[in-house]
Amino acid sequence: MLGLGEGSEQSQSQPPTEKVTSYLAWPLAVASVLAFMPQGGLGLLIQLYLHQLDSAPFLISMAACLASMGILLGGVTWGALSDMTRRKPLLAALLGAGAVGVVSQSFLLPPAGVLAGFFVSLFMLTGFNPVVMRIISGGSSSLRRGRNLSILVVFRSIGFMLGSLVAGFALSSLGFRLSFIVFAAFPLAAMAFVLRLPRECVATTSKRESVFVGMGRKGLGSLYFATALRQAGMVGAFSLLFVHMASLGIAEGAMGVARSVNPAFQIPALLVFGQLADRLSRKGIFVLGFGLSVLVPVIFGFAKSALTVTTGFIILGISFTALYIGSTAYIGDRIPAERHGAMLGLYESSRGLGGVVGPLIAGAIAPVVGFQGMFFVMAGIATAGFLLVLLRRDGNPRVSHSKPSFK
Numbered sequence: 001m002l003g004l005g006e007g008s009e010q011s012q013s014q015p016p017t018e019k020v021t022s023y024l025a026w027p028l029a030v031a032s033v034l035a036f037m038p039q040g041g042l043g044l045l046i047q048l049y050l051h052q053l054d055s056a057p058f059l060i061s062m063a064a065c066l067a068s069m070g071i072l073l074g075g076v077t078w079g080a081l082s083d084m085t086r087r088k089p090l091l092a093a094l095l096g097a098g099a100v101g102v103v104s105q106s107f108l109l110p111p112a113g114v115l116a117g118f119f120v121s122l123f124m125l126t127g128f129n130p131v132v133m134r135i136i137s138g139g140s141s142s143l144r145r146g147r148n149l150s151i152l153v154v155f156r157s158i159g160f161m162l163g164s165l166v167a168g169f170a171l172s173s174l175g176f177r178l179s180f181i182v183f184a185a186f187p188l189a190a191m192a193f194v195l196r197l198p199r200e201c202v203a204t205t206s207k208r209e210s211v212f213v214g215m216g217r218k219g220l221g222s223l224y225f226a227t228a229l230r231q232a233g234m235v236g237a238f239s240l241l242f243v244h245m246a247s248l249g250i251a252e253g254a255m256g257v258a259r260s261v262n263p264a265f266q267i268p269a270l271l272v273f274g275q276l277a278d279r280l281s282r283k284g285i286f287v288l289g290f291g292l293s294v295l296v297p298v299i300f301g302f303a304k305s306a307l308t309v310t311t312g313f314i315i316l317g318i319s320f321t322a323l324y325i326g327s328t329a330y331i332g333d334r335i336p337a338e339r340h341g342a343m344l345g346l347y348e349s350s351r352g353l354g355g356v357v358g359p360l361i362a363g364a365i366a367p368v369v370g371f372q373g374m375f376f377v378m379a380g381i382a383t384a385g386f387l388l389v390l391l392r393r394d395g396n397p398r399v400s401h402s403k404p405s406f407k
Contacts, residue, residue, distance in 0.1 A: 027196040028132070032155035033162065034190035035095060035128045038102055038121065038183045040163025040263065041170075043067065044255060045183070046105070046118050047242045049176050055111055057240055061363030064239035066115050068231075068355020070122030075352055078127030079345015082134040088197050091131055095191040098125035103184035106177050125187060126352075129156065130345035133328065150274025150325050153266065157317075160263035168256015220334065222392040223286075223327060224347065226385040228354035230293050230323070233382030234316070236358025237297040237375055244300075244371045245309060254306040261310050265317030273325045282330040283389075289323025290386040294379055301375030 050060045101121030170179040299312035366374040
């Protein structure tokens, strides 16, 4: 097993691929799976719990809205902080605080408390992703960045898949209270593995500029905005999807299985797109992801059974993988390594921004146009994002041979 330390003479002499592989040793791999499990399952639990309280569709959609607000704020906050401080204690603190937010749900609070706890949980837990992405992207050469980032997304996908499965079956057998306690245990277990990582150096950086200034100078504005539109369509559709499935008489266990298919299909897709992103056009890969995303809410709109919904989740898994790997590798190519945490965190925040807007629109229009009409509106929003990246010419530089930075 390769070491995980930064800054030592031995680590500085390692080849880039060995150095990045060292960060993906088993403690961080296991921690990644456990850290993403709550993010994969809590949405189902929260949505159905609010539905049990006879909450209005708009209030239920607010759960997804506030979760995305947590991602919006957490992505840019924790991503920027990962450029300036030790990442091992930062990861441990995020996981511990996230567990507290999740366990608060076991008190079966009224809707306001549920929404507040969900926001806190996602604000903290979402920080795990940009911090680890900062480590991997900053330590990768351009020729390996897509493949190295795809390894992280494999762990993320496994966590989402297991979280979705556990949520459906835990709810049907344990009820809401114990299900929330189970999910609070996962980030605590992840923290135990993070604490096994060797001590890290504080990142040293050169002159800083605003992430928004950097976004404009590097021609990334259209990608970030298109990502927000795409995410608005996806999260808006998801914000009432499980309620729609319940109205069709689909059991909770079947919902969890259908949801788990999305990350399950991401895993083999990552093996393909991680390679293609390094060999072909980064932009071509993420444009494909944007285009396939448009199909997902359309399929949900026509769904009458769990099988049809599952088909939508399969396409979502493939589209997300192409979009995410292509976009993050593209961003990593265009910015200096010492700014990877902030700019990748801002990318996560653009996804969070879309996730805030989408559920608000979905919750407002669903009582008027019905679930099917709502899904079609979400498809229209995602189409706008696809057209933006398809038609906008930001330039598509060849993969460069930039040197990795591990600071």
